[in-house]
Amino acid sequence: MRSNHWNDVVATIAALTLLCASPALADPKADARAAMQSTIDDVLKVLRVPGSDTKARAQQIEDIAKQRFDFTTMSKLVLKRDWKRFTPAEQTDFVSEFTDYLSASYGTRIARYANEDVVTLGARAEVNNDVTVQTAIKGGEFDGATIDYRMRLLTGKWQVIDVVIEGISLVSNFRSQFADVIAKGGPQELLKRIRAKNDAGVVDAPPTEVRTP
């Protein structure tokens, strides 16, 4: 009797401890926010280096982005139902081309914001245990512009699966653009077009056309 009673008490304490401890052990919002914060800090560090040229900066930012963005998941989300229309080889091709395409354009964009700061405003829990980390640009022409990072815990690491700039989701926008191309010309046509963008060097070309007077 007595030993049974003690067992109950121990079990109860153990259960309560677990209950109390689990929220402290895993706070997805805080974890995702900290992960994104470290990436933002790394990017800002690159932007703060005086005298470095935009192209070199863009390359460094690209490398940092590749550590934090899960391009395979992004590719699957962007293609959605069309993903299955791609053969395994085409899928691999797509992920690789899309990675270059996205990180190049992200890198060039951010590389220009040398005088701006980024503040993390908060984190919001989403369905599927995702977390949205909310940030905003401080200073410059785009003061107050919001950039939200949709994050998901994938193989133990908080990874970005979408970027929402001023309410515009990259995943949603690319899905609309790509769905049309796939509907008309199939996976190969889409691969051809993205490859053409990458070959044209989105990152290397000057941002505006130079006009001769």
Next chain:
Amino acid sequence: MPALKTTQQLRVLLLMGACVALGACSTANGPDPWRETNEKVFRLNEGFDKKLLEPVAEGYDAVAPGLFQIMIGNFFENLTVPRTFLNDLLQGKPLAATQDLGRLTINTIAGVAGFVDVASEMGVPKNQEDFGQTLGRWGAGPGNYIVLPLAGPNSVRDTLASPIDIATNPTTWVNVFGASVVRVVNSRAQYLEEIAQARKDAVDYYVFVRDAYLSSRESAVRDGEAAPATDDDLYELDEEEGAETDAQ
């Protein structure tokens, strides 16, 4: 002439009332059933921009320093705050209304007619509301996507709301052509690099602009809050959906 203008606006208002009441603004067949016409107008607008507006904005950008552009932008933005204030009230947002009244007062007086955004420096949040957003809050969907000549991307709802927005923006009260030109060129100059890159990056620029317009408007209606749960399948992997269906 003013009388005629009022009648026209009244007619649009009535039409809008009917549209909202009937829920006729929402469509089932995607957001762009007028795509064929829209694309034509879009190309014309692109041509106008590339041949006239962009080169003018580039010239302006070459002589007008960034800080100057920001100040001009601030000035015109300050003039939209009364409209925001009015729509805060229509949407039942007393806190935002207070912030915007404060912002208008601070920037008009301390910010020298709005050229300096003192309110933001003081940490007053920047809200942006118009009548299209108010209709959205009241439950009106965006309706069909429509590309207007010169004015560009729009929705049926926002087009119908625009007479109210024009009437509540003091810039339109004084019909000074020069002022409008400065406003348009200045804001175009601030987006030179962004638009050039978006054009270059996009696999389909028409679709890019359409999706960006519709998403940012719906996000503005929600004030940047999370989309309703139905939109969340955006982030569900198709294979998971398949697995769920199998289990059922």
